[in-house]
Amino acid sequence: MPKVILNPYFESLSKEITFRLDFHSIDYYKKLGEPYGLSAEDMIYRYLRYIAGTGYTIDINEPTLAEREA
Secondary structure (H helix, E strand, C coil), rough: CCCCCCCHHHHHCCCCCEEEEEEEHHHHHHHHHHHCCCCCHHHHHHHHHHHHHHCCCCCCCCCCCCHHCC
16 A cells, blocks of 8 residues: 655645535535545535636626726
């Protein structure tokens, strides 16, 4: 078995956060991860990382702050 080498920069490259999700959303990510043996937390992490990496933006049908102030 190969020896694991810890990344000395890990702490400076990541940040732990906490946020609330409804049960429906958690179940959704659990089901997505089941075929791969991944937890809901891992699936959420991978999804957010994918979105950030691709530059995807979501249209939430709400005016932006600038639009509201105009």
